[in-house]
Amino acid sequence: MTVVLAFVCGAGSAQTGIEFYGSLNLGFLSLDDGEQTDDFFVDNTTIPSRVGLRYVGPHSELGNFRFTFEVAIPQDSESFAVNQNFSPNFTDFKFERTDMRLFQLEWDTPAAGRISIGQGWMSTFLEGSSDLSGTNNIAGSNMPINNGGGRLIRTKDGTLTDIRFADGIGRLFGSRRFRVRYDTPDLNGLTVSGSVGKEILDDDDNQTYADIGLLHSNGDILDGVEFKAAVGYSYASDSADYVNGSVALLHRQTGLNLVFSSGGYDDGSLYFNGKIGILRDLTGYGADYKTAVALQYFQGEDFGVDDSEIEYISLSVVQNLGPNLQLYATHARQKYDDPNDSYQDGSATFLGLRYQF
Numbered sequence: 001m002t003v004v005l006a007f008v009c010g011a012g013s014a015q016t017g018i019e020f021y022g023s024l025n026l027g028f029l030s031l032d033d034g035e036q037t038d039d040f041f042v043d044n045t046t047i048p049s050r051v052g053l054r055y056v057g058p059h060s061e062l063g064n065f066r067f068t069f070e071v072a073i074p075q076d077s078e079s080f081a082v083n084q085n086f087s088p089n090f091t092d093f094k095f096e097r098t099d100m101r102l103f104q105l106e107w108d109t110p111a112a113g114r115i116s117i118g119q120g121w122m123s124t125f126l127e128g129s130s131d132l133s134g135t136n137n138i139a140g141s142n143m144p145i146n147n148g149g150g151r152l153i154r155t156k157d158g159t160l161t162d163i164r165f166a167d168g169i170g171r172l173f174g175s176r177r178f179r180v181r182y183d184t185p186d187l188n189g190l191t192v193s194g195s196v197g198k199e200i201l202d203d204d205d206n207q208t209y210a211d212i213g214l215l216h217s218n219g220d221i222l223d224g225v226e227f228k229a230a231v232g233y234s235y236a237s238d239s240a241d242y243v244n245g246s247v248a249l250l251h252r253q254t255g256l257n258l259v260f261s262s263g264g265y266d267d268g269s270l271y272f273n274g275k276i277g278i279l280r281d282l283t284g285y286g287a288d289y290k291t292a293v294a295l296q297y298f299q300g301e302d303f304g305v306d307d308s309e310i311e312y313i314s315l316s317v318v319q320n321l322g323p324n325l326q327l328y329a330t331h332a333r334q335k336y337d338d339p340n341d342s343y344q345d346g347s348a349t350f351l352g353l354r355y356q357f
Contacts, residue, residue, distance in 0.1 A: 066107075168338075269302040271301070332349075
């Protein structure tokens with residue numbers, strides 16, 4: 001349920017509104033490193049729990065104004081961070097500057113596009129995550145990093161290393177910065193975006209960031225086949241640049257869907273991600289109660305350690321219980337290799353729910 005406060009300013013005037021919104025995305029995460037299993041109650045950091053406040057100004061021929069303020073709900077126990085040596089108390093809430101997600105002003109015009117100023121999404125944010133499968137909450141292209149990515153790798157002889165599974169994966173999924181961003185108007189489903197910004201929430205990061213992204217979403221590419229695609233290039237003044245992109249297809253009648261994404265840094269590291277799934281109303285209760293099932297494969301090469309490689313294979317199920325509630329489950333096999341040693345395979349199992357309000 002979304003709470004909207006509306007103020008009508010007189011006959012014929014446009015309506016303005018203040019909207020309070022948020023979501024809880026919580027569950028149980030179990031990590032197996034080949035010799036021991038650890039269980040955690042965590043926040044799902046693929047789509048973290050958050051609360052926000054949005055003001056939408058009156059609509060006019062000149063466009064409309066929006067202001068958004070959004071923060072993460074700052075549980076210490078987050079699904080990308082927990083591991084065999086780090087099991088924080090879920091109820092230990094410590095708000096930090098990095099928990100601020102959005103603090104931005106937007107001016108949106110039908111003819112000239114949209115300009116955004118403040119803390120918010122860079123243009124390549126989730127450009128590698130086009131998805132029509134209904135499973136992106138628990139099987140997105142960034143899933144290997146977030147849920148179970150903190151698991152420490154164990155060698156074949158049983159030694160627990162300080163290598164996190166996520167160390168074998170690049171963070172090529174965009175970010176939020178304090179930036180100026182411009183998006184063109186929708187051109188037959190194509191939108192072009194560019195942004196320039198700085199990281200103001202981390203005192204140790206003084207880089208300048210810039211990127212450009214293209215997003216295409218135009219309904220049916222073929223009769224009954226929905227299509228979505230994106231590609232982006234990101235520049236950083238003192239670290240590696242990267243490109244990423246993604247394509248998603250959904251056959252509406254059968255619910256069969258495909259996702260492919262890939263990207264890499266200019267130092268030669270790269271990843272491939274593929275997913276095949278089905279999205280159907282199996283309960284007979286309608287579109288808000290669809291069931292989604294997906295099989296995902298992710299491979300990353302040369303991230304962190306030269307000649308390293310990770311593989312992530314998962315099976316995920318999402319059951320929608322109305323427009324605001326999801327139950328979900330996934331089980332993933334995790335494999336890490338590099339030239340320095342031999343390592344045991346591990347796994348991550350996540351059961352959770354997401355409620356939006």
